[in-house]
Amino acid sequence: MDEYQKELMNALPGLKESLPQPFWRLAEVFRNQVFELCTADGEEGTLEYYVPYMMNDAAESYFMMEKCHMTGEYQPEETENTSAELITEETGYALIVRQASGNVFTLWFANLRWKEHFYQYHGIGHFWRKGQEQWRQLVYMAGTLHDKCVYLGDEACSEKEKALFHLIEFGPFRKWSPIQEDLEEKYPPTYEGIDCMRQLAREAGDWKYERLLCVYKKFPFRWLETWLSRRLEKPSREALYQLIYEKIRAASCEYPVRRYQEEEQYRIDVCRQEADTFLRGKGFQGTYPEYYKESMWIQAAEEQPFTILESSDYVFRIYFMISERKKGRCGRNSGFFHGRGRRSRVAEFKGNESLS
Known part of the structure; x- marks a missing residue:
């Protein structure tokens, strides 16, 4: 027994070496203080x-308690300082949960089933921060696939995803956080992250950025990290951006799209069709989610609810990433790079006022 197993047994008293893997993962839930019923x-x-394990845009993993009933009452607002004890009986199991206020409830169940489902994630867009949304979207995707590999293991990830595993560990890229908080503590910088971006720059033919990364690897100073992050805003980094996007897209496309219950799926399909009809009515060509017209490009991105265990107030949304260029062809999200004659904005699709 290694130290981590001992730590999990301390996190969930009653956990035994003979119990199958789902019980050890349940212990991780209490170790990390993320229990939710x-x-x-x-x-x-x-x-x-159900007890969620890891739920993100790439994966939905959770426990299902078979033939379960509860004695006592769960207090959902109490999310911290939760402890539990597992009791094994001939006919099943009992999970005694103690919440911070002293509230105690018990879950009696016959077996603990592990469920995991993987989905496409390259079409996701969460626009919590303004500026360089094209890079923030990629940082979110890179972090999503990284978390999937860390928490669910190598067997949950494809070779294409493993090749991009260290991308989020490249500090200048990670600095374009999609959330208000800095992501450095969650994804510390590594030399593997630098090597990953160097290889991508080489493939994209961006020899200038590749040479700069050789210097950065020798002298990983904070000011240089910030400067290299700012260089990603330049139009000269567009080829690098397009390559990373295509690689993440290729990794994502190995999985199915999310499908919902019939009524909800119908509403989502109608929303996508309305967006397509709206853009075609404005003279755009293309197919969902990519459209173009003269010097404009629109990339549709979605906020998708989970297929299970989702809060009732979270709804499906479509956002338009709108790019414009005065000169030259406007490619995917070209307008988001800083340069003369380039403009960009993000707008939620709400019908006729979406492009106003």
């Missing part, structure tokens, strides 16, 4: 119990 209506009016 979800319920859904099952067959014949029964209530089904």
Whole structure:
């Protein structure tokens, strides 16, 4: 038994070496203080119990407790300082959970089933911060596939994803955080991250940036990290951006798109069709999610709810990443790079006012 296994056994007293992997992953939930209990209506009016493990735009993984019932009451607003104890019986298991306020409840279940589903994620767009949205979107995707590999293991990731695993560890790239917080603590800079970006720059034919990264690897100073991050805003980095996007897209396309219950899927399909009809009515050519017209390019990006265990107030949304160039062909998100005659903006699709 290694030290990490001992740590998990301390996090979930009652955990035994003989128990299957799902129980060890359940112990990680309590170790990391991320326990959450979800319920859904099952067959014949029964209530089904779930515990999320890792839910992001690339993967939905969770535990399902078979033939489960609860004694006591779960307090969903209490998310910190939660502890638990596992009891193994001949007919099943009992998970006794203690919440911070002293509230205690017990889940009685016959077995713990592990569920995981993988989906495409290259069409996702969360626009929480303004400026260089094209890079922030890629940072989000790179972090998403990195988390998937870390938490679900190599077997959950394709070779294409493994090749991009260290990308988020390249500091100048990671600095374009899609959220308000800096991501350095979560994704510390590594030499592997520099090597990953050097290889990508070489493939993109961006020899200037590749040479700069050789210097950065020898002298990884903070000021140089910031300067290299700013260089990503330049139009000369567009080929590098397009290459990274295509590689993430290729990795993502190995998985299926999310599919929902019939009624919800119908609403989403209608929304996509309305966006397509709207853009074609404005004279754009192309197919969803990419459209072009003269000196403009529009990339549609989506906020997608999970297929299960999603909050009721989270809804499907479409955003337009709108690029314009006065001279030359406007490619995917070209207008977001800083340069003369380039303009960009992000607009949520809400019908006729979306491009106003």
